[in-house]
Every structure is written in structure tokens, then in C-alpha cells.
Amino acid sequence: MTTFDDSVVQAVLTHMNDDHADDSLLIVRAFADPQAITATMVGLDATAGRWTAEVEDTTTAVEVPWPIEVTERADLRKAVVVLYEQACERLGVEPRGH
Structure with a gap:
């Protein structure tokens, strides 16, 4: 693994x-919890990005595999751009240009 x-x-972080x-x-x-109110990227490797997310006063770890x-x-x-575009599609959000 890279x-x-x-x-x-x-x-990147x-x-x-x-x-x-x-x-x-x-x-x-889009990929973990639609109720998240904050997200902070805390790590990554060749397989996934990692975030912490706040959901209802609880901090949770989130790992999203790279597409x-x-x-x-x-x-x-x-x-990350592909994940963002997929997230917009899942959530019905118009993506901005890159």
C-alpha cells in the first residue's frame, strides 16, 4: 500500500x-451521517480519507474510501474532487466549478 x-x-489536511x-x-x-454539523479532515492514506464529525454533540470518526x-x-x-462531486449528487447539491 502507498x-x-x-x-x-x-x-492536504x-x-x-x-x-x-x-x-x-x-x-x-453524504457518506456517513446526514446530521453532521461539522467535519474536520484528520488523516488519509492511499485507501481512504478520515474525518471527525460532530453529530448531536458527539464527535465520531468517519472513514470514506477513495472512489x-x-x-x-x-x-x-x-x-477528493470525485468524492465531493459524488456527495453533491447524493445530497442533491449543485457542485461548484473547480
Whole structure:
């Protein structure tokens, strides 16, 4: 299994949490719990992204498998975009352009 350097993981987490928190929430709502009120990306590897989500004053761990094969850093962006698009489709939300 592919593993990513800690600096890569941290860069993705920072980007997702600072610039795409709403996207993370959509992903968590679509693939884990539609009642989630917050979502923070806390980890990732070649198989899945990981978030913590707040649902009714409870924090829960969420793991969502990547919908595409992830073998290098560039694949991570593609995987998150596909998850976001799938989440929008599941939730009936109009996706924004990338």
C-alpha cells in the first residue's frame, strides 16, 4: 500500500480544513451521517480519507474510501474532487466549478 510523507498529509489536511471545510462536511453528510454539523479532515492514506464529525454533540470518526485508485500525491486531489462531486449528487447539491 502507498503511504504518503507526513508533510504531504499535513498539506492536504491544512488545505481541506482551511479552504474546503464545507466540502468536507458535504462528504461526511453524504457518506456517513446526514446530521453532521461539522467535519474536520484528520488523516488519509492511499485507501481512504478520515474525518471527525460532530453529530448531536458527539464527535465520531468517519472513514470514506477513495472512489479512485490513489498511488501518488496528485491522485489525492482527484480523489477528493470525485468524492465531493459524488456527495453533491447524493445530497442533491449543485457542485461548484473547480
